[in-house]
Amino acid sequence: MSYQKSDAKKAVIILSGGLDSTTLMYWVKSKNFDVYALSLDYGQKHKKELTIASNHCKKLNIPHRIISLDAIKGILGKSSLVGEKDVPEGAYTEDNMTSTVVPNRNMILLSIAVAYAIDINASTVFYGAHSGDHALYPDCRPEFVEAMRKAAELCHYYPIAIEAPFLHKSKAEIVKLGSDLNVDYSLTWSCYKGGDTPCGVCGTCIERAKAFSENGLIDPLSNKKIN
Amino acid sequence: MSYQKSDAKKAVIILSGGLDSTTLMYWVKSKNFDVYALSLDYGQKHKKELTIASNHCKKLNIPHRIISLDAIKGILGKSSLVGEKDVPEGAYTEDNMTSTVVPNRNMILLSIAVAYAIDINASTVFYGAHSGDHALYPDCRPEFVEAMRKAAELCHYYPIAIEAPFLHKSKAEIVKLGSDLNVDYSLTWSCYKGGDTPCGVCGTCIERAKAFSENGLIDPLSNKKIN
Numbered sequence: 001m002s003y004q005k006s007d008a009k010k011a012v013i014i015l016s017g018g019l020d021s022t023t024l025m026y027w028v029k030s031k032n033f034d035v036y037a038l039s040l041d042y043g044q045k046h047k048k049e050l051t052i053a054s055n056h057c058k059k060l061n062i063p064h065r066i067i068s069l070d071a072i073k074g075i076l077g078k079s080s081l082v083g084e085k086d087v088p089e090g091a092y093t094e095d096n097m098t099s100t101v102v103p104n105r106n107m108i109l110l111s112i113a114v115a116y117a118i119d120i121n122a123s124t125v126f127y128g129a130h131s132g133d134h135a136l137y138p139d140c141r142p143e144f145v146e147a148m149r150k151a152a153e154l155c156h157y158y159p160i161a162i163e164a165p166f167l168h169k170s171k172a173e174i175v176k177l178g179s180d181l182n183v184d185y186s187l188t189w190s191c192y193k194g195g196d197t198p199c200g201v202c203g204t205c206i207e208r209a210k211a212f213s214e215n216g217l218i219d220p221l222s223n224k225k226i227n
Numbered sequence: 228m229s230y231q232k233s234d235a236k237k238a239v240i241i242l243s244g245g246l247d248s249t250t251l252m253y254w255v256k257s258k259n260f261d262v263y264a265l266s267l268d269y270g271q272k273h274k275k276e277l278t279i280a281s282n283h284c285k286k287l288n289i290p291h292r293i294i295s296l297d298a299i300k301g302i303l304g305k306s307s308l309v310g311e312k313d314v315p316e317g318a319y320t321e322d323n324m325t326s327t328v329v330p331n332r333n334m335i336l337l338s339i340a341v342a343y344a345i346d347i348n349a350s351t352v353f354y355g356a357h358s359g360d361h362a363l364y365p366d367c368r369p370e371f372v373e374a375m376r377k378a379a380e381l382c383h384y385y386p387i388a389i390e391a392p393f394l395h396k397s398k399a400e401i402v403k404l405g406s407d408l409n410v411d412y413s414l415t416w417s418c419y420k421g422g423d424t425p426c427g428v429c430g431t432c433i434e435r436a437k438a439f440s441e442n443g444l445i446d447p448l449s450n451k452k453i454n
Contacts (some may be wrong), residue, residue, distance in 0.1 A: 038343045067302075072339055076348040078288050103345035105339040112299055117332035119302040139382045147378035154371040155331050 005158055006123040012113050013126040015064070017053030018035045019208060020128035020166060022188045025062065027165065028126050030181055035062050040109050042069040046076065049189040054128055056187040067112060072159055075103070095181035106139035107148065114152050114160050124161040125152065132171045132207065171211035179217060186220040198222060232385055233350040237261045239340050241352040243293070244280030246391060246435055247355035249415045250405035252289065255353050255390065257408055262289050267336050269296040270327065276416040283449050284416040291305055294339060302330070333366035334375065341379050347400060350388060352379070357393040359434065369394055398438035406444060413447040425449060 011033040015021045029035050039050050044210050050066055057064035079111050106129070113125045135139035153159040166174055178185065188206045191198040198205050198221055212219040238260040243320045256262050264284050266277050277293055284291035303449045324383045355394070360367035372391050380386040393401055405412065418425035425432050425448055439446040 068298045071298065072342065075294075075339070076342045104338055104342035107378060107382050108335075108342060111331055111334040111338040112302070115335060116302045117300065118330035138384060141381065144378060144381040147374055147381055151334060151371060151374035151378055154368065154374055155334050155366045157365060 002087070006117070006121050006160070007034070008123045010120065010122040011037070011124040011126055012036050012038050012117045012120070012122050014109050014113050014128070015039050015053050016128070017051075017056070017188060018128075018190045018204075018210070018212070019185065019188050020130055020174055022056060022185075023174050023181070023183050024126055024128040024166060025056075025060070026178065026183045028084040029060065029183075033124070034122060036116070036122060036195070037062050037064040038096075038113050039064065039066045040069055040112065041066055042073065042105065042108075047105070050188045052187055056184070059184070059187065065116070069108070072108070101213070104139065106137075106144070110148050110152070110162060114155060114162070117160050118156055124163055126163050126165070128166055129164045130166040130169050130171060148199030166170040171207055172214040175211045176215050177219065179215065188221070199206060228244050233344070233348050234261070234389070235350045237263070237316065237349040238349065238351040238353055239263050239265050239344045239347070239349050240283070241336050241340050241355070242266050243355075244276030244278075244283070244404070244410065244415060245417045245431075246398070246405070246415050246438070247357055247401055248417075249280070249283060249423070250408070250410050251353055251393060252283075252287070253405065253408040253410045260351070261345070263347060263349060264289050264291040265340050265389050266291065267296055267339065268291045268293055269300065269332065269335075279414055279416045283411070292343070296335070299335070314433040319404075329330065331362075331366065333371070337375050337379070337389060341382060344387050345383055351390055352387060353392070355393055356391045357396050357398060359398045363428050399441040400433055402438045402444065404440050406442065409434070411447075415448070416450040 010030060011028055013021065013025050013035055015025055015037040025037060025226040037053065037224060039053050041047070041050055054064055054066070077225065091217065106127070110125065113127070117123070117125050129145055134142075138144060145162065145167060149162045152162045159225055169177070175185075190204045192202045192204050193199045198208075200209070202223065209219060209222065229246070235432065236259060236413055238255055240252050240255055240262055241249065242252055242264040243266065251262060252262060262329070264280070266280050268274070270382070281291055337354065344350070344352050356367040356372055359414045361369075365371060372389065372394060376389045379389045396404070418432050419429045420426045425435075427436070427449065436446060436449065
């Protein structure tokens, strides 16, 4: 057999650099896992989140690997997050946010994360799907996650676990948890546009502001409460 | 909604250029699908199969897309098919062939093929898993394929079908079927080593020879019956 059995306390976390996955990274670390962060550069416009993810990992002394999926940009290119369309403004609605769907993104991310886990003998892949995304992104829904869990149990000589502990949490609950874990939210990035400061008007900026506001907290990135 | 509903008679086929996937391509074509071939270059040593796949698609007038996964070579690199180890010789056995396992290869291939299907509005992804690989490659087994089918049904706004019609066929049965479909086996490549002519001694050469021999056929690539 070419591969060792996996190390139960070694985990890969899919890190976008946003609020959810960064909170997840702190949470997994708090459970005493040896954490390896993996970011995928799939040609998203807001590369800023990757730089911030990197800086955050350095701060926490967590190994961080960025894998470029440049080669598949062509087949992911209809999404406004990747291609030439403008990112929609205003709160998430089905009409304006389906253009931010990157086809099959999470299956691709998870499949590569599982390969990475096998490579470093990690037992578990953590990812930050949460309930706020269920309505708009089919590949954030519990039934999709369950199917991928099953596939990851069967893809190798021993099972790899996929865990999505925030699957039934709202973004506000994630911020609450992160604030208890002392997450440094100044080192996270959510805005789809990736300017010098968050635009404040795209769907993810609005969701983020709401999540802080519902906890009576101030987002260190905006330094103002948005209601 | 950014994406049309899929076209029921449009299909993506994962094409390695080997015997199984090439036969599958003819089979899918015979079922009157509009076929789009997809090959993944994951750094395998035998790139020859990609060139041959390309030539075969030209011959059949099938659009062929090759996607390079160079960026993930690092995490796939422990396999002898990718890295610096020698490809083992002799018939497939668990001992010598686990070194040819590319970690989580089929989940990665399927996830990208499903994204491609969504991109071109294809309803179905076909791939050539067959019973001969079940013992050695966990990600060719029926239970793995079933989990991935489920995931692909759920990953997007409408289901994408994953079909593996050879799942319970042996390599000899595939050659029998291919010979009925007039597959041009001179335009396929199986040898893991990728020399000018098949080496005849690696596991896949031996399996291929056996599959032709069991049908009383001569492999046009070797021009000799190997028993």
